[in-house]
Amino acid sequence: MSLLSASVSLTRYKVEGQLETPILETIAAGLNKNVISEIDDRSLEKAVGWTSLEKPYQPDFTGSAFVYGNYLLFSLRIDRKTIAPKVVRKHAVIESDRRLAESGRPYLSRNEKERIRDQVMDRLNATVPSTPNIYDIIWNYEDAILWFFSNLKAANEELETLFLRSFDLTLVRLIPYMAAHYTSDLTDTEKDILLGLTQTHFTG
Amino acid sequence: MLDVAVAYNRFKFLGEEFLTWLWFVIEKDPVILKKADPDLTSLEIGNRIVLEKRHKRSVERITIKGENAGLEEAMLALQKGALVAELNLVYRSGEQKWQFTIKAESLNLSSFKIPKTAAPESPEEMEGFILEKIFLYDKILQFLDKLYKTFIKYRVATRWQKRDISLIKNWCRSVL
Numbered sequence: 001m002s003l004l005s006a007s008v009s010l011t012r013y014k015v016e017g018q019l020e021t022p023i024l025e026t027i028a029a030g031l032n033k034n035v036i037s038e039i040d041d042r043s044l045e046k047a048v049g050w051t052s053l054e055k056p057y058q059p060d061f062t063g064s065a066f067v068y069g070n071y072l073l074f075s076l077r078i079d080r081k082t083i084a085p086k087v088v089r090k091h092a093v094i095e096s097d098r099r100l101a102e103s104g105r106p107y108l109s110r111n112e113k114e115r116i117r118d119q120v121m122d123r124l125n126a127t128v129p130s131t132p133n134i135y136d137i138i139w140n141y142e143d144a145i146l147w148f149f150s151n152l153k154a155a156n157e158e159l160e161t162l163f164l165r166s167f168d169l170t171l172v173r174l175i176p177y178m179a180a181h182y183t184s185d186l187t188d189t190e191k192d193i194l195l196g197l198t199q200t201h202f203t204g
Numbered sequence: 205m206l207d208v209a210v211a212y213n214r215f216k217f218l219g220e221e222f223l224t225w226l227w228f229v230i231e232k233d234p235v236i237l238k239k240a241d242p243d244l245t246s247l248e249i250g251n252r253i254v255l256e257k258r259h260k261r262s263v264e265r266i267t268i269k270g271e272n273a274g275l276e277e278a279m280l281a282l283q284k285g286a287l288v289a290e291l292n293l294v295y296r297s298g299e300q301k302w303q304f305t306i307k308a309e310s311l312n313l314s315s316f317k318i319p320k321t322a323a324p325e326s327p328e329e330m331e332g333f334i335l336e337k338i339f340l341y342d343k344i345l346q347f348l349d350k351l352y353k354t355f356i357k358y359r360v361a362t363r364w365q366k367r368d369i370s371l372i373k374n375w376c377r378s379v380l
Contacts, residue, residue, distance in 0.1 A: 003337060009314040012345070054330065069335050138338060147341070151312045173208060175310050176222065177215035181205070183349055184356040193360040195206075199217040200364075202224065202372050203285045 002149040003053070003073075003136040009151040014182045015144040017169040023141065024064055027072060030166035031061040036077040040129050043122035044081075047130065048158050050166070051077040056134045072139040076148075076159050079130035083121070091120045135159070146171060212309070219308030220256070220287035222355045227253075227288055228372050229351075240350035243297045243343075250292030250303055253278050257286035265289070283376050295344060302344050311352075316341070 002008055019026045036049030036059060051059040052066065053073045066074045095116050096108055108116070136149040137159070148159055160171045172178055180186065180194055206214070229236045230247055237247050251271050255278055257264040266281045268274075282288075288308060292315065295302040304316040318340040324333040358364050 003334070006317060008316045008341075009312065010316055010341070011310070011312050053334075068331050068338075071335075071338060073334065147345075151307075151310070151314055173310070175208070175212050175215075176218035176308070177206060177211035178208065179311055179349075179352055180215075180218060180356045184353045186356065186360065190357075190360045194356070197215070197218070197359065200221055200369055201285065202287075202369065202376055203283065204373075 002134065003138070008149050011148045011151055011156055012174040012179075013146040013148065013171040014174055014178065015139070015141075015146050015169050016172055017167075019141075019167060019169065024067065027066070027141075027167065028061045031066065031074060034162055034166045035059050035061070036079065039079055039081070041126060043125045045121070045125050046081070047077075047079045048162055049077060050162070051075050051134065053136060056132070070140065070142060072137075072141055074137055074139075076135045076137060076155065076162065078133045078135075078155065078158055080133070081125050081128045081130045083124050083128055088117070088120055088124065091124065092117050095120060216309045217287070218356075218359070219311055220289060221359070222352060223288035223291045223306065223308045224282070225355050225358075225368070225372065226351060227291065228375050232371070232375055236354060237351070240354065241297075241343075241347045244347070245296040245298060246294075247296075248294045249275065250294045250305075252290065252292035252305060253288065254290035255281040255286035256289040257281065257284065279376065295347065297343075302340070304344060306348070311348075313344075316344075318344075 031050045034049050036051045037047055039045075039047045049059075050061075051057075051074065052061065053075050056075055056077060061074070066072055092113075096113065099112070099116070100106075100108065133155070135152075135155050138147040138149075140146070146163075148156065150156065156173070163169060163171050172182070174182065177194075181191060186194060227249065230249065234247075237244055251273070252267070252269045253275065254268075255266045257266075264286065266277060266286060268278050278288075290305055290307050292303065292305040295304075300319040302316075302318055305314045306312070307314070318337065321333065321336050321340070324330050358368055
């Protein structure tokens with residue numbers, strides 16, 4: 001659980017939009033719809049999905065297992081298989097040589113080579129176990145604020161995409177302008193001034 | 205509402221000005237910190253500060269790190285027009301200590317450490333344990349939100365041009 005690590009990274013989001021009531025059931029349905037699926041023994045290279053905070057390898061969103069006080073806690077899991085390019089090349093060359101020997105032709109077309117490479121990747125992916133990466137999420141539904149325990153660009157992008165697909169809600173990163181706009185209680189006039197601001201120079 | 209990518213690039217300076225202002229507040233106007241969090245005992249610059257000065261086609265980056273590193277170089281960079289891009293801060297409340305690095309361009313936090321809490325002894329204690337962790341993270345996030353809110357309110361007000369800029373300029377000049 002990254003949330004319980006000695007040192008964490010954290011990205012904050014504003015959640016835009018409204019869920020259908022009953023809210024907890026809608027959220028559970030969204031989580032179950034995109035729960036992580038195991039890809040070991042399958043030819044898939046990557047899987048992205050939701051998982052349980054306390055049992056990331058046995059996701060369970062039944063009842064209110066993801067509710068902790070006023071917060072909703074679950075995790076984003078990204079499973080990825082990594083195969084060294086040299087391993088792929090080795091198997092592709094072996095397979096290409098075998099086909100050339102069988103057909104008696106002097107060379108393979110570009111399409112045939114690409115197909116061989118894809119088949120090799122599928123075969124290797126089915127034998128390589130995936131590496132799971134788990135990123136915890138704390139969602140304060142009432143305040144429409146979400147904490148994501150990672151600053152990794154790729155993980156944040158996967159979160160934003162999967163969140164929209166699961167709940168039909170948009171996550172807005174609380175970067176400086178957005179934080180000023182959403183969380184600083186500015187009047188409309190102040191928001192207009194904010195839009196026109198330019199950088200201050202503290203020298204001279 | 206601006207698109208996120210446009211807002212990120214166009215208003216990146218807001219985060220840099222915020223961290224620069226925060227450094228000034230820590231040094232010269234700590235009452236603002238106490239107003240943001242009455243539980244605060246102290247807020248200090250920690251083991252890392254990064255400053256950046258943007259030129260037309262390049263960025264000059266100055267990194268100062270280490271537990272007891274002097275901030276003279278950082279101040280010199282500030283005087284030459286650089287702004288704070290990353291700041292490690294140590295927050296204390298009573299005996300408890302929090303430490304984290306805040307990045308100007310995103311306001312993301314990293315190396316975020318909260319006070320240690322007693323580990324749960326049974327599965328039933330897990331929820332309470334997690335909620336306590338959340339409370340400890342939230343304490344800093346709320347503190348930072350209040351400081352950012354104060355900064356933004358100053359920044360869009362006439363006081364920024366009339367008062368705050370010259371105070372920060374004077375502080376920069378007076379240190380070395």
